[in-house]
Amino acid sequence: MKSTKQSAVTAQDVADLAGVSRAAVSRTFTKNGSVSTETREKVEKAAAQLGYQINFLAQGLNRKRSMLIGVVVARLSDPFRSQLLEGLLNEIQARGYQALVTEVGNAEELEATIRRFTQFRVSGVIVTSGQPPIDLIKECIHFNIPVVGINRYAAIPNVDFVCSDNVTGAQLAAQQLIKSGCKSIGWLNYQYSTWGGITRGEAFSQVLQATEPWCYQQLVTICAQEDGYEGGRKAAHEMHKNGLKVDGIYCANALLACGFLDGMREHGMDAPNDFHIIGFDDTPQTAQYSYRLSTIRQDVIETAKRALWCLESRAQDASLLQRLEVVPVSLVLRNTSPESSYSVTQLKDK
């Protein structure tokens, strides 16, 4: 393990020590060429002795593709977002890639970001926030870089999308609220919401219209001024000020739901006694005792798996038709919209 050499140990050093050509070293570490077991062993021994490791920059320069995958994120303070990132990191690393993570605020930032991704010759791009700008995408497919968007959709050829099953989610939520006897139902979203939030609202509205027309007639759509916990809380305050009442409410995401619930509590009303509430995402926070929020659960692990599957399959064949992967969701019943009214009573007695 002598490391007297000033610079890094290169494949040539390994070749010299093993008494073979540098090409043999290269072939040993790539599944490409064919090497005799004898030389392979010699090379591996020499490499271990010198502590040789491939220079990924040189490798990427040669192959015109690095072992990097670019990930665009935003608002990591939202627990669901960081949960999703965690899932993506795991999948990326499990396949031997490295994640190039960029947080992005507005559209032009996203453009500069994707441009940097191409400069690193990434093997794929995952966009979890913002709409991939079409001209940038063209640049990506020019470099043969697969792109996948999560929880959004746009009719961009050669770009795959994977998103949760918002329609089934809406069905489950509507069904549950109706079954619980809710009469005046509300839908809570925020201004300038994401594609996912808007889609969930549309699906919820359509489901109600199709199955419970009288509920659909008086469906209350609440639009918070901002996203997140504070948005939900202020929406509740606003609603209370206007004297508006609902007894069942479905929310575009978990933070909005928690905020709305707390906002109502500030006015002395709580679920499930005064109203029922169902959120989206199912972050760890929604399961905590102070909330015990019923939610539509998104499967971040499955989402991450499918995203990487899209990237890998498209890396094989870039001419594939656009795919839209719909990830199943499930309804998690907790305190804010319990299984049945019986269990509520039991809980209150206890």
Next chain:
Amino acid sequence: MKSTKQSAVTAQDVADLAGVSRAAVSRTFTKNGSVSTETREKVEKAAAQLGYQINFLAQGLNRKRSMLIGVVVARLSDPFRSQLLEGLLNEIQARGYQALVTEVGNAEELEATIRRFTQFRVSGVIVTSGQPPIDLIKECIHFNIPVVGINRYAAIPNVDFVCSDNVTGAQLAAQQLIKSGCKSIGWLNYQYSTWGGITRGEAFSQVLQATEPWCYQQLVTICAQEDGYEGGRKAAHEMHKNGLKVDGIYCANALLACGFLDGMREHGMDAPNDFHIIGFDDTPQTAQYSYRLSTIRQDVIETAKRALWCLESRAQDASLLQRLEVVPVSLVLRNTSPESSYSVTQLKDK
């Protein structure tokens, strides 16, 4: 904007179009060489016309250093961790670097991770989780890669550390609990805690011993079986089962505090009426209405700034002595340990 060329546009293409040598192009895009304004303009015009962008892999290969900074994270489901990552990403991007993020579970994973970082010739490594293995660090300083650890410390030469002021935090917390009239004080941490958690506990203990010996005498140290919300909750259950009582408690992090508070609530006890509680971190969740937890606030932005300052200064001069940056903390008073008992009463009357 003709892009009929199959491969990427290279500096040679720009040089050909501008009628200059490729060296001139290179000099135009690096602050290194000297170029006449005339040729610079010609080059920039040609570059814009062709949509030229530097190949970072080739650049990194040549400079033996890429525009990447490796970041080691763990347990992003902890809001404080993702908050810290968010701060780091912002600082990294603001300086023109890109973040190579890796989530890591155990020690040998961390080793493989740092090894991959060196393979990409990163400009720096930020470790927010786990103890940097010494032999790997040697490899880093051999490549002249600066390393900085966050919220931990070890006597490793050439490695800087930046962590929050746990001593002042302990003083503020102790002072506040004493001032509020707490008699039997507790300290909550979890088994196999981080360096930060342990240090906070030691500091709290020492502060009590120095300033309030009678409180130190009966200081109750609670050790949860696991980290996070569930750890804190179960610790509260356990404490209740054992008939143990405290009226003031200081917690190693925010999730433990929230969990403990909820665990106590499950037994009908709540802050600030039955006990006072002060957490650590000050994540968004602790500010929410259902918790309104008083906490010692960590300044993630300042932490991130100093971490990158350490990296950049050590990149300039690798022989600098080891530095330990202590980031100021502050006490945020909320409901679970209010300003004064008067305000509590007011709040209860209201």
Next chain:
DNA sequence: TTTAAAAATGAACACGTGTTCACTGTTTTG
């Protein structure tokens, strides 16, 4: 045993950039 096929090997090239070095033309200095 002879011949054809297959496997293994090393030399050479390509990837795209930064930087040194020698050289030319221009400006400043004494």
Next chain:
DNA sequence: CAAAACAGTGAACACGTGTTCATTTTTAAA
């Protein structure tokens, strides 16, 4: 005005790898 200092330029090299292409060695078939 001569000499010296200086900004600008292009040719050439280095960075470390993957891969092609002849060439040699080994194996399989006849």
